[in-house]
Amino acid sequence: MSFSKAGLDHNEARTDEQKKLMAQIEADGVCPFCAEHFAKYHPKPILKETNNWFVTTNMSPYEGTTQHFLFVYKPIHTNNPSDVTPEASAELFSLVSEIVTEHNIPGGGFFMRFGEGGYNGSSVEHLHAQLVVGEQKSEETEGLKVKLGYKKK
């Protein structure tokens, strides 16, 4: 396993910017998505903040996406959805709805990786949801690829 003390999986870092930032986080030995560190390590503006969530954009949007938002859980360091309170769960869907409305998103995908990193393809082991938007389907498009787990080769 390649997990560091900070709970980062370097094999899942996709860009040089991300790899450099992860090396810095590793050196500092902290979780980059915990509330007390988030603003320091995340290079994108925080679009919304509630008691339970930060909403921002992904510093390394997935290839082919036109929009890529992150919803990072604030109250505690966890990667377990059962730690999310009912109030925070409801708030998450309200925030998704606000983002979809404010950014005129016609459709896309919304997902949350969770649990042990070796099972979910995440680069940060701190609960966060993602909203991705791609192009409209046409003869010139193909499906967006999002890793949510692993299969045998």
Ligand SMILES: [Zn+2]
């Ligand atoms: Zn954390």
